[in-house]
Amino acid sequence: xxxxxxxxxxxxxxxxxxxxxxxxxxxxxxxxxxxxxxxxxxxxxxxxxxxxxxxxxxxxxxxxxxxxxxxxxxxxxxxxxxxxxxxxxxxxxxxxxxxxxxxxxxxxxxxxxxxxxxxxxxxxxxxxxxxxxxxxxxxxxxxxxxxxxxxxxxxxxxxxxxxxxxxxxxxxxxxxxxxxxxxxxxxxxxxxxxxxxxxxxxxxxxxxxxxxxxxxxxxxxxxxxxxxxxxxxxxxxxxxxxxxxxxxxxxxxxxxxxxxxxxxxxxxxxxxxxxxxxxxxxxxxxxxxxxxxxxxxxxxxxxxxxxxxxxxxxxxxxxxxxxxxxxxxxxxxxxxxxxxxxxxxxxxxxxxxxxxxxxxxxxxxxxxxxxxxxxxxxxxxxxxxxxxxxxxxxxxxxxxxxxxxxxxxxxxxxxxxxx
Amino acid sequence: xxxxxxxxxxxxxxxxxxxxxxxxxxxxxxxxxxxxxxxxxxxxxxxxxxxxxxxxxxxxxxxxxxxxxxxxxxxxxxxxxxxxxxxxxxxxxxxxxxxxxxxxxxxxxxxxxxxxxxxxxxxxxxxxxxxxxxxxxxxxxxxxxxxxxxxxxxxxxxxxxxxxxxxxxxxxxxxxxxxxxxxxxxxxxxxxxxxxxxxxxxxxxxxxxxxxxxxxxxxxxxxxxxxxxxxxxxxxxxxxxxxxxxxxxxxxxxxxxxxxxxxxxxxxxxxxxxxxxxxxxxxxxxxxxxxxxxxxxxxxxxxxxxxxxxxxxxxxxxxxxxxxxxxxxxxxxxxxxxxxxxxxxxxxxxxxxxxxxxxxxxxxxxxxxxxxxxxxxxxxxxxxxxxxxxxxxxxxxxxxxxxxxxxxxxxxxxxxxxx
Numbered sequence: 001x002x003x004x005x006x007x008x009x010x011x012x013x014x015x016x017x018x019x020x021x022x023x024x025x026x027x028x029x030x031x032x033x034x035x036x037x038x039x040x041x042x043x044x045x046x047x048x049x050x051x052x053x054x055x056x057x058x059x060x061x062x063x064x065x066x067x068x069x070x071x072x073x074x075x076x077x078x079x080x081x082x083x084x085x086x087x088x089x090x091x092x093x094x095x096x097x098x099x100x101x102x103x104x105x106x107x108x109x110x111x112x113x114x115x116x117x118x119x120x121x122x123x124x125x126x127x128x129x130x131x132x133x134x135x136x137x138x139x140x141x142x143x144x145x146x147x148x149x150x151x152x153x154x155x156x157x158x159x160x161x162x163x164x165x166x167x168x169x170x171x172x173x174x175x176x177x178x179x180x181x182x183x184x185x186x187x188x189x190x191x192x193x194x195x196x197x198x199x200x201x202x203x204x205x206x207x208x209x210x211x212x213x214x215x216x217x218x219x220x221x222x223x224x225x226x227x228x229x230x231x232x233x234x235x236x237x238x239x240x241x242x243x244x245x246x247x248x249x250x251x252x253x254x255x256x257x258x259x260x261x262x263x264x265x266x267x268x269x270x271x272x273x274x275x276x277x278x279x280x281x282x283x284x285x286x287x288x289x290x291x292x293x294x295x296x297x298x299x300x301x302x303x304x305x306x307x308x309x310x311x312x313x314x315x316x317x318x319x320x321x322x323x324x325x326x327x328x329x330x331x332x333x334x335x336x337x338x339x340x341x342x343x344x345x346x347x348x349x350x351x352x353x354x355x356x357x358x359x360x361x362x363x364x365x366x367x368x369x370x371x372x373x374x375x376x377x378x379x380x381x382x383x384x385x386x387x388x389x390x391x392x393x394x395x396x397x398x399x400x401x402x403x404x405x406x407x408x409x410x411x412x413x414x415x416x417x418x419x
Numbered sequence: 420x421x422x423x424x425x426x427x428x429x430x431x432x433x434x435x436x437x438x439x440x441x442x443x444x445x446x447x448x449x450x451x452x453x454x455x456x457x458x459x460x461x462x463x464x465x466x467x468x469x470x471x472x473x474x475x476x477x478x479x480x481x482x483x484x485x486x487x488x489x490x491x492x493x494x495x496x497x498x499x500x501x502x503x504x505x506x507x508x509x510x511x512x513x514x515x516x517x518x519x520x521x522x523x524x525x526x527x528x529x530x531x532x533x534x535x536x537x538x539x540x541x542x543x544x545x546x547x548x549x550x551x552x553x554x555x556x557x558x559x560x561x562x563x564x565x566x567x568x569x570x571x572x573x574x575x576x577x578x579x580x581x582x583x584x585x586x587x588x589x590x591x592x593x594x595x596x597x598x599x600x601x602x603x604x605x606x607x608x609x610x611x612x613x614x615x616x617x618x619x620x621x622x623x624x625x626x627x628x629x630x631x632x633x634x635x636x637x638x639x640x641x642x643x644x645x646x647x648x649x650x651x652x653x654x655x656x657x658x659x660x661x662x663x664x665x666x667x668x669x670x671x672x673x674x675x676x677x678x679x680x681x682x683x684x685x686x687x688x689x690x691x692x693x694x695x696x697x698x699x700x701x702x703x704x705x706x707x708x709x710x711x712x713x714x715x716x717x718x719x720x721x722x723x724x725x726x727x728x729x730x731x732x733x734x735x736x737x738x739x740x741x742x743x744x745x746x747x748x749x750x751x752x753x754x755x756x757x758x759x760x761x762x763x764x765x766x767x768x769x770x771x772x773x774x775x776x777x778x779x780x781x782x783x784x785x786x787x788x789x790x791x792x793x794x795x796x797x798x799x800x801x802x803x804x805x806x807x808x809x810x811x812x813x814x815x816x817x818x819x820x821x822x823x824x825x826x827x828x829x830x831x832x833x834x835x836x837x838x
Contacts, residue, residue, distance in 0.1 A: 110816040114776055117769050117819065152824065307770060307822060344763075344823025350536050351726060357533055397529040400536065403726060404763025405571060406825045 002081035003054070004033040004415060006388070007047055010089035011395050014041060015366040015379035022362040023396070024379075031092065033386040034079055036415040041380055051082060085410075091395050093361055095159025095387035095411065096342035097368025097378050099187070100279050100300055100329035103149040104142055104177045105167040107133030108334045113308065126335050127167075127195055134167040134177070142180050149332065150184045153340050154418060157408040159387035160368070160377050162187035162329075164227060166194030171215045178222035187372055189225035190216065190252065193235050193243040208239050212246035225276075226252040230266040237265035244273045253373065259283045260305070271295045277327065277371035280305070282314045293323040298371040300327040301363075303348035304337035316363075317354030327367030328360060343399045343407060350400035357397045386415035421500035422453040422473070423834060425807070426466055429508035430814050433460060434785040434798035441781040442815070443798075450511065452805040453498055455834040460799055470501060504829075510814050512780055514578025514806035514830065515761035516787025516797050518606070519698050519719055519748035522568040523561055523596045524586040526552030527753045532727065545754050546586070546614055553586040553596070561599050568751065569603050572759050573837060576827040578806035579787070579796050581606035581748075583646060585613030590634045597641035606791055608644035609635065609671065612654050612662040627658050631665035644695075645671040649685040656684035663692045672792065678702045679724070690714040696746065696790035699724070701733040712742040717790040719746040720782075722767035723756035735782075736773030746786030747779060762818045762826060769819040776816045805834035 012029035015022070030047035032040040032054060040050040112126050134142070146163070153161050163181035165188075168174040174192050181188040192211040200207035216226075226247025230240035234257075244254045254273045258266015260280035267288040270278035278292070279300040292299055299319050306313045319326055328345045331337040339345075342364050349360035369378025376385050390410040391398065398407055411418045431448035434441070449466035451459040451473060459469045531545050553561070565582070572580050582600035584607075587593035593611050600607040611630040619626035635645075645666025649659035653676075663673040673692045677685015679699035686707040689697035697711070698719040711718055718738050725732045738745055747764045750756040758764075761783050768779035788797025795804050809829040810817065817826060830837045 108813070108817075108820075110814050110820050113820040114816050118775055155825065156823075304822070308820070310770070338817075338821045339823050340821075341823030347823075351729070356537055394527070395529050397533050398527075398757075401527075401529050401532040401727070402757045402759075403723070404575075404758050404760030404766075404823055406574065 002083055003039065003079040004083045004085060004412070005047060005051060006031045006033070006085045006087055006092065006390070007044055008089055009044070009087045009092045011091040012041070012380065013091070013093040013361055013365070013396055014381060015094055015362060016381050021358065023358045031380060031388065033412065033415045036386055038380055038382050038384045038386050040382060055079070085390075087390055089394060090409070091391045091393055091398070092380070093389050093391065093396055094365040094378055094380050095389055095413065096157050096364050097372065097374070098153060098158045098161040098329050098332075098340075098342055099277060099327055099368040099371040100164075100302060100331050101149075101161055101340070102164050102166060102331070102333035103161075103340070104146050104163055104165070104181050105130050105134045105334060106137035106142065106145070108338070112335070113338070116309065128198055130167050130334050131169050131197060135170070135173050139176060139180060142176070143183065146180060146184055149340060154411060154413065155408065156341055156343060156406070157389040157411055158340070158342050159389075159411065159413045160187065160372070160374065161185055162189055162225070162372060164189040164191040165219060166191035169194065169197040171210070171218050174215050175218035175222070178219040182222040186224060188223045189227045189255065190219040190223040190247065191227040191229070192216070192219065193228040193240065195229065195234050204239070208235075208242055211243055216246055216250055220247070220250040220252060223252055225255050227255045227257065229257040230269055231258065231261055231264060233261070237269055240266075240269055241273070244269070244275070248273070255279065255371075259288065261311075267291060271297050276373045279329070279331075280314070281319070282306075282312060284314075284319070289319060289322045289324060292319065298325045298327050298367065300329050300371050301349070301353065302329055302331035302337060303345055303352060304339040305331050306352070307348055308337050308339070313348075313352040315353065316349060320355070320359060325367065325370055326355075326359070326363045327371040328364040329368060329371070344403065347400040347403040351403075357400045361396045361399065386412055388412045421502055422451060422458070422498040423502045423504060423831070424466060424470060425450045425452070425504045425506055425511060425809070426463055427508055428463070428506045428511045430510040431460070431799065432510070432512040432780060432784070432815055433800060434513055434781060435800050440777065442777045450799060450807065452831065452834045455805055457799055457801050457803045457805050459801060474498070504809075506809055508813060509828070510810045510812055510817070511799070512808050512810065512815050513784040513797055513799050514808055514832065515576050515783050516791065516793070517572065517577045517580040517748050517751075517759070517761055518696060518746055518787040518790040519583075519721060519750050520568075520580055520759070521583050521585060521750070521752035522580075522759070523565050523582055523584070523600050524549050524553045524753060525556035525561065525564070527757070531754070532757070535728065547617055549586050549753050550588050550616060554589070554592050558595060558599060561595070562602070565599060565603055568759060573830060573832065574827065575760055575762060575825070576808040576830055577759070577761050578808075578830065578832045579606065579791070579793065580604055581608055581644070581791060583608040583610040584638060585610035588613065588616040590629070590637050593634050594637035594641070597638040601641040605643060607642045608646045608674065609638040609642040609666065610646045610648070611635070611638065612647040612659070614648065614653050623658070627654070627661055630662055635665055635669055639666070639669040639671060642671055644674050646674045646676065648676040649688055650677065650680055650683060652680070656688055659685075659688055660692070663688070663694070667692070674698065674790075678707065686710060690716050695792045698748070698750075699733070700738070701725075701731060703733075703738070708738060708741045708743060711738065717744045717746050717786065719748050719786075719790050720768070720772065721748055721750035721756060722764055722771060723758040724750050725771070726767055727756050727758070732767075732771040734772065735768060739774070739778060744786065744789055745774075745778070745782045746790040747783040748787060748790070763822065766819040766822040770822075776819050780815045780818065805831055807831045
């Protein structure tokens with residue numbers, strides 16, 4: 001096993017909070033990676049001593065040595081080789097955690113985007129076009145598409161991402177989407193309750209029954225999460241609660257799309273079901289904010305949607321000031337936000353939502369981890385997964401200061417650098 | 420000489436205008452590149468015939484052959500090898516032409532950006548900090564920085580870019596900046612009249628004399644353009660005219676920064692001096708619009724500035740509807756817009772300035788070429804430089820539809836693909 005030592009890190013975002021700095025920033029730092037996990041974090045000046053300590057024989061090694069049982073190739077060390085990477089004074093952050101994507105689908109809707117941007121009205125049914133294209137796609141076509149998005153996410157520094165179903169809306173296709181998503185991530189979300197499909201337009205109850213019954217049965221084995229789009233035009237609060245409770249009864253963890261297009265029950269439903277996250281949160285009243293602040297439910301903001309639909313941005317500042325935990329995610333999907341760029345989400349959070357760059361970077365990393373209830377990603381500390389991004393920039397501020405510029409220089413996922 | 424044939428292009432933006440389509444779009448197209456220039460453009464179905472025609476002996480080849488003088492390796496063809504690239508149905512556009520950058524400087528101002536975004540007032544003197552850092556930098560430091568920006572631009576599909584001086588503001592440093600810029604581009608702009616430096620605060624006239632005299636003498640040999648920041652707080656219309664006329668007398672071509680922070684004389688000065696471009700154009704009255712529409716002066720819009728300063732975006736729609744030629748550029752600089760991303764400029768033009776994606780892509784390619792008075796870049800047609808970008812997307816619309824995502828798959832500059 002070869003370990004990796006990243007030296008000469010000008011600014012290290014650990015997300016191990018100290019005082020008022022949410023990012024737990026270290027300057028002139030180094031990180032030792034061993035066995036896919038962070039082994040040590042500290043001042044660069046201490047890096048050689050840290051490596052020596054990690055190479056030192058452990059108690060059991062010494063006991064082995066006394067018995068003459070040390071294998072020659074182990075040579076008293078826990079790792080047999082050390083790759084040293086010089087960060088050149090640049091910044092390192094935890095890999096981005098994108099807790100909200102819809103990246104398993106067929107086709108795209110570029111024409112609909114263009115029509116929206118130029119103010120031309122277009123016929124309804126956007127999502128139904130994607131459903132039709134998704135149903136028509138083969139497993140291999142969807143798999144290739146998903147692999148493309150996974151590579152694209154990785155190239156932009158995203159080391160953990162969630163994928164939702166929701167473009168199948170029949171049992172067979174939803175099962176395919178959940179199964180294919182599970183090939184690329186552990187964070188699979190069953191979103192049969194995305195919208196009511198055309199064929200059930202006159203019998204909503206029957207569709208909710210299907211979602212809570214056979215569709216859930218088919219998807220639960222591939223999924224960790226259950227989600228519902230609780231919004232006027234999608235699912236009512238009562239329907240949404242049925243879906244979440246059915247999912248919970250099958251062992252899935254709840255999350256909610258809510259309060260995107262207008263005020264509603266989404267946030268309160270999320271909090272009352274113990275959801276890990278409620279996503280969008282554009283239209284919140286004081287009671288919503290108070291409920292979020294008093295809960296373990298994260299508010300996940302998706303500014304790519306507002307960028308690509310010209311809707312108002314959610315007020316992150318208000319939520320943060322009230323003590324709400326905020327995450328940022330891309331919502332990558334072909335309808336309302338076809339970006340996968342967590343760096344751009346960070347820039348939009350700073351430009352449009354009143355977040356500092358430190359708050360935005362925290363929200364895009366540690367915040368995403370909270371929204372997915374993962375305790376081993378989103379921070380750089382001993383024992384965490386070695387998911388890190390080296391930026392071509394001296395500080396994380398540059399993610400907002402240099403919008404659109406591909407600043408991701410190198411990405412490690414579980415300690416392995418991208419090829 | 421190896422030629423290159425790009426086949427199976429799903430959507431080719433030629434910028435050779437046909438009817439109402441500013442992008443001269445071809446579907447299922449192919450492009451033949453030979454000797455660094457575009458040799459042929461047409462339907463993919465005709466590609467093999469086009470290659471054969473270009474391989475056919477010329478009159479002089481035939482004459483040589485009759486004399487028995489054909490070299491075996493020429494074998495009757497103009498090129499000895501052919502690389503075939505399959506675009507896989509994806510989109511190809513002309514390389515971006517970024518007609519406005521300030522990419523030769525020392526230091527950065529990330530702290531100032533952060534302070535501006537969080538509303539904290541900061542001490543004046545932003546640009547003077549960059550001037551101090553630039554004067555303190557060695558030639559090799561500036562050269563390395565400039566090379567980094569050149570690589571960054573190229574990786575994002577920019578194949579032609581302009582570089583301005585203006586962070587030296589003394590004769591020696593301005594000369595260094597012009598000379599170093601000329602190492603990476605032919606489009607060097609002398610911008611000694613960027614602001615009045617601190618040491619001349621009490622004697623503006625002496626500074627303008629210096630700019631028009633010894634500083635111009637030192638910089639003109641390395642420059643093609645002369646520029647001035649005609650704005651309240653920078654240079655008055657009279658001062659600006661003196662600078663432009665001095666530059667013109669030295670054989671430089673004029674361009675102007677104007678109407679960025681408020682109404683003013685910038686546009687009228689640009690038109691009356693025959694400037695190739697007037698840049699920013701946020702505050703225009705009807706007379707400004709009419710003057711631009713009746714002139715050969717391009718309005719170059721720089722939406723990265725508005726994104727990074729929260730100033731109002733210029734109204735591109737109004738200009739286009741009045742018949743003004745519009746270009747897009749990055750204004751890449753450490754103070755007001757530290758992005759080099761022409762894809763993001765395209766997305767912002769669509770999101771914020773009322774441009775269609777076709778208008779935005781035209782403005783970022785052909786528009787930039789007009790703003791630099793270059794007639795061999797910004798379009799894909801026989802005889803033009805072979806500067807092309809293959810996108811990881813089926814259409815150019817995706818540049819706006821997928822904001823922030825690095826969609827540039829391959830870049831050719833003068834027919835050569837990036838390493």
